[in-house]
Amino acid sequence: MNHLQMAHLLMEITVQPGDHVVDMTLGNGHDMKKLLSLCTDQGRFTGFDIAEEAIRRCSEIARLYPDYSIDLRHESHVHCDDLAPFRFAVYNLGYLPGSDKTVTTKADSTIESLTKLRAKIQSDGRISLTAYRTHDKEEEANALARWFSSQSLYRVYSWQRVPDDGHAPIVYMLTPEERK
Numbered sequence: 001m002n003h004l005q006m007a008h009l010l011m012e013i014t015v016q017p018g019d020h021v022v023d024m025t026l027g028n029g030h031d032m033k034k035l036l037s038l039c040t041d042q043g044r045f046t047g048f049d050i051a052e053e054a055i056r057r058c059s060e061i062a063r064l065y066p067d068y069s070i071d072l073r074h075e076s077h078v079h080c081d082d083l084a085p086f087r088f089a090v091y092n093l094g095y096l097p098g099s100d101k102t103v104t105t106k107a108d109s110t111i112e113s114l115t116k117l118r119a120k121i122q123s124d125g126r127i128s129l130t131a132y133r134t135h136d137k138e139e140e141a142n143a144l145a146r147w148f149s150s151q152s153l154y155r156v157y158s159w160q161r162v163p164d165d166g167h168a169p170i171v172y173m174l175t176p177e178e179r180k
């Protein structure tokens, strides 16, 4: 099983028809298609991306699902304050494959958005986040690993290959920590 299949497995064990699901990094829409197949036309989908090309590609996908409630937002996921409560959110960090590598996720905004999502995630919800250590000299992946160890908003689990070759992506699963 690779990291993408692991993220999809987390979706499968969490998302039910009728759920609100969120893609924080739309990209080519592979995760979007998977989430739509699980939440069905009874649910709703919200997606963010800063890349115009990603929004164009995902708008084409959305046209194939005319009966679904799909909200594609051409803006950073830090603007997620007004999200409705959701069951599942996915992050697949980095840049749009085959596109401008400088249009990429950054630790500060990823962490800011994760902090905001805590107020919106359902108590039985999950967030999947895939971090790539081959990007940006591991800056974002390292900053996230540090933040996960120091914060108390989420209970965090990680999935990675053993032995660690230092390059393989890491899939994190976050569940909301009970408020004290």
Ligand SMILES: C[S@@+](CC[C@H](N)C(=O)[O-])C[C@H]1O[C@@H](n2cnc3c(N)ncnc32)[C@H](O)[C@@H]1O
Binding pocket: 024, 025, 026, 027, 028, 029, 030, 031, 032, 048, 049, 050, 051, 054, 075, 076, 077, 078, 091, 092, 093, 094, 095, 096, 097, 103, 104, 105, 106, 109
């Ligand atoms: C690896 S791709 C995502 C792949 C996608 N999940 C899929 O299934 O095809 C990462 C995406 O994150 C987007 N991105 C980078 N910074 C972002 C931000 N602050 N807010 C939202 N999207 C962002 C990039 O433009 C890129 O399309």
